[in-house]
Amino acid sequence: MEVPPGMPLGVGGEPFEEIEVELPDGALLALYTDGLVESRDHTLDEGLQALRAALDTPDGADGGNAAAGSLEDVCDHVLSTLDTHHGEDDIALLMARMQGLSAESVGDWHLPSAPQSVGRARELAREQLESWGLDGLVDTTELLVSELVTNALRYGEGEIRLRLLLDRTLVCEVWDGGLVQPRRRRARDTDEGGRGLQLVGLLSAGWGSRRTPLGKTVWFELALPDGQSSGPDSVEALLSLW
Structure with missing residues (x-):
């Protein structure tokens, strides 16, 4: 497998190039x-x-x-x-x-670089999660999808791609053509914005970003409901940022 040279695996804080390679199930x-x-x-x-x-x-x-x-x-x-x-x-x-996901476990959409795409992304996420029976994750997913798509509009470039992956966890990816990696910052009490990535970090099981050949991908991961525990309350998490 040919891969571009880069920083050693495990070295954090440095961007790396993403490549896509098709592998058969079981590889x-x-x-x-x-x-x-x-x-x-x-x-x-x-x-x-x-x-x-x-x-x-x-x-x-x-x-x-x-x-x-x-x-x-x-x-x-x-x-x-x-x-x-x-x-x-x-x-x-x-x-x-390698264990591939079936088509039924993937939601993939392309959205224009326009303000209306934020609301459309929320609608698509809600409909997909309801079809998977994950109603308990709808509110949190809608909120975090809205944050990532808004950031893609403000700081990214070109068309936006939204992808949801259902496996052992729920993974959401937002792609855009910008090269600038997101950085979480601490907003002041008087700031009206700057808390989006803090909220993503509070409500998700994990999040991050990676470079792609055409830009970058920002993702977050949510644990699936197990019937015994619930994720962080989105309202409480939002209020904790002030």
């Missing part, structure tokens, strides 16, 4: 440091060949392909098969198995 993605595949005893190419061979060979348990096992078993198999005791460099291995 295995392995992220690793060079200590796993390179040492004084063999070249990088030889180490990469050994890694691929470790994933293609039987794991010794049932004769099946090693990559078909649980992620923990796959990692154990790779680390026990390769030369990981040279002590020359730190070794980190992270694996993920």
